[in-house]
Amino acid sequence: MRCAKNRGIGPPQRIQGDFMVEQQKKQGFRVPDRYRVRSGTTRRTEVGLIDEKTGEFLAELVTLGAECCYRPRSAVECGITVVQDGRPAMAAASGPNARVLEDLQYSSGTGPCVTALGLDGALLVQDLSMERRWPDYSAAASAINVRSILSVPLELGDTSHAVLNLYSEHSGYFTSSDAVTIASFAQIASEALKLNLVIAQLREQCDELKVAIISRTAADIAIGAIMAQHRYGREEPLKLLFGR
Secondary structure (H helix, E strand, O other): OOOOOOOOOOOOEEOOOOOOHHHHHHHOOOOOHHHOOOOOOOHHHHHOOOOHHHHHHHHHHHHHHHHHOOEOOEOEEEEEEEEEOOEEEEEEEOOHHHHHHHHHHHHHOOOHHHHHOOOOOOEEEOOHHHOOOOHHHHHHHHHOOOOEEEEEEEEOOOOEEEEEEEEEOOOOOOOHHHHHHHHHHHHHHHHHHHHHHHHHHHHHHHHHHHHHHHHHHHHHHHHHHHHHHHOOOOHHHHHHHHOO
């Protein structure tokens, strides 16, 4: 599968911004329960659930995704949001419009990305000005000159999901051929992302083990020092240090 080079997109940027359940309730929007952020947490907090290397991988992924549907003199932007354990965990975008719209969909709880999470195939919106399912989202997209969208869900397992979204400034930009191309790309991307998430989890477990080893070593040194200074057995320092 060849992808033309997209010279119209900017450098990949990760999305920032709050994503709060309380905000959704005030505005009257509803995110499917399995995709809601847990009460009291913000999207910035959730971003920390995936490590830096995975963030870099997502940035590369959206750049490649945008290139797959690029045509001369027509900039295409791409975004992706990863949902883990029912919470938006991380998002990345290849340009400013994609960044705004990725964030908007999860802050409002509505839009093609959220809709595509429940689909088995691609969701193609040829003209957002004619779309009635997401009026607020469509208005915001039109305000930044986004006219058509192609969304494809990525299968990551039982507790993880993702959606790849492509944005164009032209109505009717994406074709059925583009949908087939991006679906093939999404299939490959989902396997790569699944592996990346597993590696990220292993890295996290390794870091936790290192911290535990360091803590145990420090505790052993402290116990040894107390035993030597006061001529205690091992039980007395344990009581002093840990109250047991």
